Amino acid sequence: MAMPVYIAGIGAISAGGPDVPCGFDSVCQGIDNIRPFTRFATGLNVTPLCAVVNSDIESIFPGTFRSLTLALIAAEEAMSALTDKTGIRLGIIGATTVGGISVTERIYEQFKKDPSALIDSKDLAIHEPSVISAELCRHFGGCGFHTISTACSTGLHAVGIAKRLIENGTYDACLAVGTDALSLLTIRGFASLTLLDSNGCRPFDKRRAGISLGEGAGAMLLANDKVLRQCNIKASAKVSGWGASSDAFHMTAPHPEGDGAARAMNYAITEADIRPQAIDLVVTHGTATPDNDKTEIRALRSLVPQLPPFCSMKRTLGHTLAASGILEAVFTVKLLEKNLIPPTPGFEQIDEEIGAAPSSELSSRPLHHVLKNSFGFGGNNASVLFSKVE
Amino acid sequence: MSSYYAIIGSSLVCPSISSDWNACIPASMKRRDPRIWHIAYAAAHKVITETNVNPVSIIAATALGALDETKNFLDTVFDTGFGNPRHFIASVHNSMAGKIALELKITGPNITVCEGQNSLASAISLLDSLDPSAFPALIVLIDEHIGLLDNLHPSFSPLCKDYLNTEWVDGAFAVIVDSKANSHVSHIRASAAVPRIGSITSAIDMIKNTLADNEDALPSVNLCKSSYLEPGIAAHSAINDLNVNRSLIGSYAPASDSVAIIDIIRRQ
Amino acid sequence: MEKLIEELKDKLITSLKLSDVTPADIDPDAPLIGGGLGLDSIDTLEILVILQKDYGVTVPDVNAGKKVFGSVRTLAQYITDNKVSE
Numbered sequence: 001m002a003m004p005v006y007i008a009g010i011g012a013i014s015a016g017g018p019d020v021p022c023g024f025d026s027v028c029q030g031i032d033n034i035r036p037f038t039r040f041a042t043g044l045n046v047t048p049l050c051a052v053v054n055s056d057i058e059s060i061f062p063g064t065f066r067s068l069t070l071a072l073i074a075a076e077e078a079m080s081a082l083t084d085k086t087g088i089r090l091g092i093i094g095a096t097t098v099g100g101i102s103v104t105e106r107i108y109e110q111f112k113k114d115p116s117a118l119i120d121s122k123d124l125a126i127h128e129p130s131v132i133s134a135e136l137c138r139h140f141g142g143c144g145f146h147t148i149s150t151a152c153s154t155g156l157h158a159v160g161i162a163k164r165l166i167e168n169g170t171y172d173a174c175l176a177v178g179t180d181a182l183s184l185l186t187i188r189g190f191a192s193l194t195l196l197d198s199n200g201c202r203p204f205d206k207r208r209a210g211i212s213l214g215e216g217a218g219a220m221l222l223a224n225d226k227v228l229r230q231c232n233i234k235a236s237a238k239v240s241g242w243g244a245s246s247d248a249f250h251m252t253a254p255h256p257e258g259d260g261a262a263r264a265m266n267y268a269i270t271e272a273d274i275r276p277q278a279i280d281l282v283v284t285h286g287t288a289t290p291d292n293d294k295t296e297i298r299a300l301r302s303l304v305p306q307l308p309p310f311c312s313m314k315r316t317l318g319h320t321l322a323a324s325g326i327l328e329a330v331f332t333v334k335l336l337e338k339n340l341i342p343p344t345p346g347f348e349q350i351d352e353e354i355g356a357a358p359s360s361e362l363s364s365r366p367l368h369h370v371l372k373n374s375f376g377f378g379g380n381n382a383s384v385l386f387s388k389v390e
Numbered sequence: 391m392s393s394y395y396a397i398i399g400s401s402l403v404c405p406s407i408s409s410d411w412n413a414c415i416p417a418s419m420k421r422r423d424p425r426i427w428h429i430a431y432a433a434a435h436k437v438i439t440e441t442n443v444n445p446v447s448i449i450a451a452t453a454l455g456a457l458d459e460t461k462n463f464l465d466t467v468f469d470t471g472f473g474n475p476r477h478f479i480a481s482v483h484n485s486m487a488g489k490i491a492l493e494l495k496i497t498g499p500n501i502t503v504c505e506g507q508n509s510l511a512s513a514i515s516l517l518d519s520l521d522p523s524a525f526p527a528l529i530v531l532i533d534e535h536i537g538l539l540d541n542l543h544p545s546f547s548p549l550c551k552d553y554l555n556t557e558w559v560d561g562a563f564a565v566i567v568d569s570k571a572n573s574h575v576s577h578i579r580a581s582a583a584v585p586r587i588g589s590i591t592s593a594i595d596m597i598k599n600t601l602a603d604n605e606d607a608l609p610s611v612n613l614c615k616s617s618y619l620e621p622g623i624a625a626h627s628a629i630n631d632l633n634v635n636r637s638l639i640g641s642y643a644p645a646s647d648s649v650a651i652i653d654i655i656r657r658q
Numbered sequence: 659m660e661k662l663i664e665e666l667k668d669k670l671i672t673s674l675k676l677s678d679v680t681p682a683d684i685d686p687d688a689p690l691i692g693g694g695l696g697l698d699s700i701d702t703l704e705i706l707v708i709l710q711k712d713y714g715v716t717v718p719d720v721n722a723g724k725k726v727f728g729s730v731r732t733l734a735q736y737i738t739d740n741k742v743s744e
Contacts, residue, residue, distance in 0.1 A: 043471060091582065097482065099504075101460075108464055125645035128453060129483070129504040130512075130583065134646035137585050144582030145648075146512050147504050149455075149483040157501060164519035170392070185460070188467050189478035193703060194717075244499035244524075246448075246491040251479055253699065260497065377479065378488020380500050418696070421675050472711045475703040 002167045006235035006389065008223035010330045011077030013070050014216035014317050015051035019077055023327075024334045027316050028362050030343035034200040034212045034315060042187050049200045050182060051214035051318025065100045066181035068132050070217035070323075072139065075177050078219035079140055082173065083231045091171035092145035093162050094133030095154035095178035097322040100126030102183045136177060143171075149322065152285070153376035154178060155218060156325025159384050160242030162222045173227045178326035179217035186213060186321065193252070201288035201319070203312035203344055204297075204358050206351040208288040214318015218327030236337040240274075240369070240387040243267030247379025253291055254379060258299025264381035265303055265371060272369065272385045276304045279385075280367040281341055283332045285375045286312025286358070287319050288346065296373065297354050308371075311359045315346035325374030325382060332372045336388055339367050391600055391653065392515040394577040395567040398526060399441035402626040403433040404561035404619075411561075414439075416493075422476065423489070426456050430486040430532045431493055433562035437528070438494065443566050445528035447498035449516055450487035451509035453618040453643075456480050458536045486532050498524045505583050506643030507614060509533075510563070510621040511650030514580035517567065525569040533618035535560035563622025565629070576629055580652045583643070590615065593649040594640040601653060608638065611651065615642040621652060628654045662734045669708055670730070674701050686730040702727055709733075715740045 012019065015033035016026030026033065037050040053070065061072050071094070082088070103126045107119055125131060133145040148154055148161070155178025162174035180186075190196050190213060197210035228235055245267070247260035254261065269276055284296055301307060313328050320327055335342065344358035367388065374382045403411050412420075414435045415428050430450070438444065463477035479485065484502035491500050499520060505512035510531045520527060567578065581600070586593040594611050601608065614620035621641050628637035639652040667681040676695060684695070690705075691697050705727065709715045715737050717726055726736045 043467065104460075105464060108461070109468060112468060128506045128643070128645040130506050130508070130643065130646040130648070134583065134585055134648050137583075137648075142585075144515075144584050146516055146582055148516075149502050149504050150487075150500065151482050151484055161501075161516065161519040168393075168518050170518060184467065185463065185478075185481070188473040189463065189475075189481070192473035192475040192478050192707065194706065244447075244501070246488075246497050246500040248491045248495050248497050251485070251488055251492065251700070263497075376484070377482055378484055378491070378500070380484065380488065421677065421696075422700075470711060472707045474707060476700050479700065 003224060004238045005163045005166050005222050005224065006228055006238045007220060007333055008173065008227060008233045008235055009078040009081035009221035010333055011074035011219035012327055012330045013053055013073045014327055015053060015214055016316055018055040020330060020334065024331055027313055027331045027342050028340060030345040031316050032345050034318065042184065044191055046198055048187055048191065048196050049212050051212060052182065053215055065103050065126055067096055067099055067179045068135060070181060071132055071136060071177045071179035074217035074219035075136055075175060078175065078221045081221060081231060081233050085141065088172045088227055090140060090142040091165055091174040092133050092137045092142045093158040093174060093176045094136060094145060094147040095158040095322045095326065096129050096132055097149060097151055097154065097180050098183050098186060099129035099132055101185050102181060105184050132179065140175065150380045151376035152321055152324055153374040153380045153382040154322035154325065155327065156329060156372060156374035156382035156384050157244060159220055159239060159326055159329055160244060160382065163239045163242055166222055166224050173221060173223040175219060175221050176326055177217060177219045178323040180215060180321040180323045182213060182215045195289055197288060200346060201314050202346040203286040203288040203314055204293045204351060204354060205347045206349040208290060208293060210289055211287045211319045212314065214320040216317065216320045216323050216327050218323055218330045220326055220330060235389055237333045237386050238389055239384060241268035241272035241385035243383040245381045249379050251378055254295045254375060256295060258295040260379055260381045261296060261299035261375060262302045264383040265299065265373065268371065268383040268385040272387060274369055279304060279308045279369050279371050281370045282308055282310040283328055283370060283372045284310050284312050285373045286314055288314060292375065294354055297356055307356055309341050309359050311342050311344045329372045329384065332370050333386055336367050336370045336386055339364055341365065391581050392518045392579045394579045395517050395569060397576040397578050397629055398443050398566040398568055399437050400565040400626050400629045401433050401436035401440065402561065402563050402623065403429055403436065404559055405429065406559060424456060424459050424480045426458065426532060426534045427486055427489045429534065429562045430490055430530055433564040434490045434494060434528060434530055437564040437566055441566055443526050445496055445526045445566055447520060447524040447527045448487050448491055448496055448500045449513045449527060449529050450484065450502040451513035451529065451531040452483060452486065452502065452504055453506045453509050453533050455483035455504065456485055457534055461536065461538055490530065506645050507618055507621065507641045508583040508643045508648060508650035509618065510625065511580040511641055511652050512583050514578060514652060515582050522569050526566050528564060528566050530562055530564045531619065531622040532562040533560055559617050559619050561619055563619065563626055576654060576656050578652065578654050581650050583646065583648045583650045586647050586649050590642045590649060594651060597649060597651045598638060609636050611638045611640040613640040613642065625652060625654060659734055659738065662737065663730055666730055666734055673704060673708055684730060688729060690727050690729055709737065713737045713741055
């Protein structure tokens with residue numbers, strides 16, 4: 001049996017608020033944070049509804065671009081638990097879809113208007129997603145970093161990878177950070193796929209018609225026993241299983257039977273060495289696209305026919321793309337700690353094709369194992385099981 | 391440094407060097423799919439066909455991702471006011487890995503690493519995060535050069551000119567590895583990306599020292615600091631040159647100001 | 659209507675890069691999706707862009723879309739029915 005990997009620290013900045021307590025409160029109250037997006041002109045006829053980070057963050061880390069600022073804020077919150085770094089090998093796993101694309105968009109638009117204008121090399125460098133992880137590594141004194149990008153499943157894969165690299169002794173502690181800021185590329189991109197619901201996302205609802213984008217960052221500091229003892233951390237949860245798979249079915253649509261998703265979930269459960277029926281709650285990917293919600297529950301049913309309680313945080317946080325898996329995982333860990341099942345805002349009417357309703361109100365029950373799913377473009381599936389430290 | 395992984399075989403696809411590189415592309419892909427998907431597919435197809443081994447998982451590596459498709463999507467937004475969905479789908483960094491998985495039916499873990507010039511090293515070191523059941527694993531390094539990059543060069547501020555005054559070669563390098571050290575003679579491992587401390591070469595030396603080998607036995611480091619494909623070209627060369635017993639390939643990424651090292655060893 | 663059908667055929671061939679297809683090859687009543695042209699769901703989305711960009715016509719939701727994409731003729735009919743007159 002591999003050594004346990006604990007969650008030593010968590011951090012988050014989202015539409016729910018600038019830290020974990022605010023965001024968690026927003027999730028538990030089922031707050032609807034979806035609003036018409038006004039930060040910049042999108043060029044769309046219908047103003048998209050998005051969940052934005054409202055806090056004034058520009059001045060906190062001067063000279064950084066938005067995705068990096070969000071990442072640093074969440075990371076600082078998670079890293080506050082690491083009070084004594086002596087002899088601790090720290091790794092960084094950065095997860096982002098667009099990274100600094102907001103800068104790329106701007107300089108490309110300028111370039112099209114005036115190809116002779118000078119472009120700052122620093123601006124162009126920001127196009128590489130790894131600048132985020134590199135900055136995190138320098139900021140926190142890490143000894144190595146990796147940057148991954150698998151669209152919506154990235155953040156959760158980062159948690160799984162961090163787990164493995166601690167288990168095999170590469171690092172004692174590993175900080176996984178997922179971040180994505182809203183950009184013209186993603187807003188116009190999802191609009192071109194007709195995947196933005198003009199009513200705001202309605203997870204698992206019969207009338208659901210697409211997603212609502214969001215922005216934010218989630219950070220999780222995973223660590224081994226030695227780190228916990230050295231920093232006197234009492235961890236309430238551990239990462240007990242990680243599953244990763246590919247549908248190999250279609251570049252955007254999920255496999256209709258949820259085949260790949262089921263394999264990923266099954267892998268996480270098997271690694272955790274629990275029966276599927278022992279899952280107390282599933283925090284779904286639940287993006288509210290007609291396909292995702294249907295196939296996700298189909299996949300879940302194939303493993304647990306009686307279906308455990310399940311919820312979606314997408315109406316509260318928006319779909320934060322690469323950040324979503326880890327941002328929602330942060331709140332999943334809080335739910336596990338507090339024995340709470342949150343409501344699923346945006347859901348009203350049951351879809352007979354799904355044949356099940358998500359949680360509709362905040363409730364309390366003993367939670368021992370909670371499963372978090374994240375599914376990305378190209379049929380890329382991630383599933384992580386979090387277990388309470390008993 | 392990561393563990394060593396047995397090299398089953400490798401391939402290199404450089405369109406500027408071999409004109410028939412796309413002979414293996416199926417007709418259905420030719421019509422709609424972007425060039426970068428073709429290149430990635432060709433490299434994966436070549437190494438799978440030549441080794442007759444079906445990988446279970448994919449770790450893709452790319453510095454800039456599907457640059458042309460990103461540009462094409464933004465062009466449709468800025469020029470026509472209507473974003474083209476096909477360009478958007480192709481523009482995400484992991485689209486190449488997704489396409490390979492789809493066409494070649496690879497259903498295990500699928501990760502894409504974006505680490506600038508250190509992408510290949512970072513991807514190899516992430517083999518440590520895969521379970522034994524995820525092997526054999528396919529690693530593909532893909533980066534494309536588009537005309538726009540040539541147009542941008544004169545606009546760069548002087549700070550960047552060193553790493554841009556190079557021949558941009560685009561293409562893909564693919565390698566299939568196994569976790570079991572077995573009859574395969576060549577093995578590969580790599581470091582994560584590490585922030586540079588001191589000059590590039592001293593930073594590479596610092597990583598080289600973690601190899602904990604007899605210092606005298608180590609070859610000098612082949613330092614790549616220009617095109618993104620260079621580490622892949624060097625790796626393919628080292629793997630296939632029977633006269634090379636040990637090769638250390640260092641890389642430097644100016645954008646993230648970081649270094650990494652790849653170690654290829656031929657066991658007798 | 660026939661003129662619109664021919665115009666649509668040309669646009670489909672150009673925008674969807676159907677390089678080995680001529681307008682004569684396209685049966686206006688044959689299914690667009692899953693038919694002989696080899697179009698997929700992403701092509702559907704590209705057709706939506708053509709409708710918006712060139713004819714100012716939008717499809718309100720996924721379900722209406724299914725009717726619109728029956729054939730080139732249903733596409734032409736939808737444009738005729740919904741196009742805002744100059």
